[in-house]
Amino acid sequence: MRNDVLLDDDRRERIGIDEAVFSQTKSDDQLLAIARQAAASGSGRLFTRLAAGQFAAIDAQLAGAMDYDPVSRTGIIGPVMPRRNGGRVAIVTAGSSDLPVAREAARTLLYHGQAATELHDVGVAGLWRLMSRLGELSGANGLIVVAGMEGALPTVLGGLLPLPIVAVPTSVGYGVSGGGRVALESALASCAPGLTVVNIDNGYGAACAMLRILPAVTAAATARARPHG
Structure with missing residues (x-):
């Protein structure tokens, strides 16, 4: 031993x-x-x-x-956990450079039996790329939003969609944004209410936060769907 x-x-x-x-x-x-x-x-x-x-x-x-x-x-x-009846998570990246962190979140969800889709390179510098995917994102039960540089994407999505959002700042960027501190502080200071924020490059932590959030979200959705009377 x-x-x-x-x-x-x-x-x-x-x-x-x-x-x-x-x-x-x-x-x-x-x-x-x-x-x-x-x-x-x-x-x-x-x-x-x-x-x-x-x-x-x-x-x-x-x-x-x-x-x-x-x-x-x-x-x-070994085997991944049984498939959860927990709806669908969308993992969104601001840029292709954020992919390793986003994929860590995706693999963590996969291991725990949670369905997820990935949407990449929809950062706010080309806002049309994001706006064209809003319909697709609105069908999810929760969003994991991964962004470096100034880290604006979680705030923008938090102002457009009513879904639970876990923001993941990444260490991607030049100069003062390198290391991820700017993106982290941007998420923590966001004017979009109710964002959950995890540490820099912590895709695993973001996935675990979403795994804790989703049961309440899906239970509420099921309760709303039941006929009353």
């Missing part, structure tokens, strides 16, 4: 969201031990911030056990 790896196998039962393995600061040896435990248990595990070299070290020992996505740097071992 290792004393440096202690997985929270009961988290799904407690809160409905599995523990993810944050891989960036872990050694290949630690990751391989976790991957072996996940593969042996058959319960599944999501790995985030998993570099290509770290995946290669796991795959060399457990060939084919992990589904790896190099864009989001996420790996999934």
Whole structure:
């Protein structure tokens, strides 16, 4: 029994969201031990911030056990969770450079059985691109909005649509916007009421926030749809 790896196998039962393995600061040896435990248990595990070299070290020992996505740097071992009856999430990016963070959110939702669609490169610098997709976005039950630079997209969408919005500032940008602090402060200071804001580049956190929000949204929609009397 290792004393440096202690997985929270009961988290799904407690809160409905599995523990993810944050891989960036872990050694290949630690990751391989976790991957072996996940593969042996058959319960599944999501790995985030998993570099290509770290995946290669796991795959060399457990060939084919992990589904790896190099864009989001996420790996999934074992089965994903059963499909949720939680409506649909739309993941929206301001620019193509925001795709890795958005894809991390998408893969987290996929692992947890939540349906999602992705709409990319609809930032406010070309407002027509966003306006042409509003009809499609309005059919979602919640939005994850990913934007760097000045981070205006979550505020604009928050003023146009009545949906729950989770804003994800990214570290994309030149000069003062590089590192994501400008986009983060823009989201926190937004004049659009009710935005949920997660930390810079935290696609995983955005997906988990949406997983907590959606049950209440879909329950309210179901209650409104029931005939009265």
